[in-house]
Amino acid sequence: MTKKSTAPAPALSDMDADAGVDIVTPHKDRYGSWAVIPSGKRVEVTLTTQGNTQIMVTHDSEEEARAQILDTLKALK
Amino acid sequence: MPLPEPTYPSVNLVGVRKEFDYLMIAIKPDGASTVSWLRVPLLSQFDALTENNQDVELSTFVGADNTSTTLRARLKRGANIPIATAAHVSDPVVKAMLAAATKGTPVLFRGYYKSMELVAQGQATLGSRGMQGGTEDIPQWGFDLLIMSYNYYEEATGNLIA
Numbered sequence: 027m028t029k030k031s032t033a034p035a036p037a038l039s040d041m042d043a044d045a046g047v048d049i050v051t052p053h054k055d056r057y058g059s060w061a062v063i064p065s066g067k068r069v070e071v072t073l074t075t076q077g078n079t080q081i082m083v084t085h086d087s088e089e090e091a092r093a094q095i096l097d098t099l100k101a102l103k
Numbered sequence: 104m105p106l107p108e109p110t111y112p113s114v115n116l117v118g119v120r121k122e123f124d125y126l127m128i129a130i131k132p133d134g135a136s137t138v139s140w141l142r143v144p145l146l147s148q149f150d151a152l153t154e155n156n157q158d159v160e161l162s163t164f165v166g167a168d169n170t171s172t173t174l175r176a177r178l179k180r181g182a183n184i185p186i187a188t189a190a191h192v193s194d195p196v197v198k199a200m201l202a203a204a205t206k207g208t209p210v211l212f213r214g215y216y217k218s219m220e221l222v223a224q225g226q227a228t229l230g231s232r233g234m235q236g237g238t239e240d241i242p243q244w245g246f247d248l249l250i251m252s253y254n255y256y257e258e259a260t261g262n263l264i265a
Contacts, residue, residue: 077194077195078144079141079142079194079195079196080141080142081139081140081141081142082127082139082140082142083137083138083139083140084138094137094139095139097139098132098139098141101132102141102195102196102198102199
């Protein structure tokens, strides 16, 4: 008798599901490659997607910059 | 007979170009003012920034010694940069640029002229020049970046070149 796995089924994150654009490959790690470069007191965050779209945001907070990049990605249809 | 020793060039522009010039734009989102830079998928065309200056002059009175002075001024009338992108409209940035050109949405631009070691940035709108090329060409879409205001910066230091 096989033991039933208790591990949760893998699920797409909410952001993956919301993105809904073909340049995002949800199963790839976090949309593509991220580059984070400190720029004085701010931080410059760049995302290069699988589809070779590059978005760059300069912000006080890295998390806010990442959120803004994902918002921009969703707005690109 | 000993050969003369060659000398290295003193300028740093003769080396192998490791990075090409490129352009980033930020299209104003509806009802928001956040700046997210998108790298434009350029084909070969990323022309230099051409300043549209106008010179005006005013001749002043003629002096008793029969000489005159002319007042001259140079008025800045924006600038433009012609570019061409990969024309495939499945590219989301090309689509967003086309929409911005049609609606007249304001954009910000940042042109990285690696060859000049400077960055030109400012406010602009996009104008479409339409599809270019025939059946045997690699398709491209022409745009004009119609610049309203701009400044030059040293890329290495970020200092304004005033």
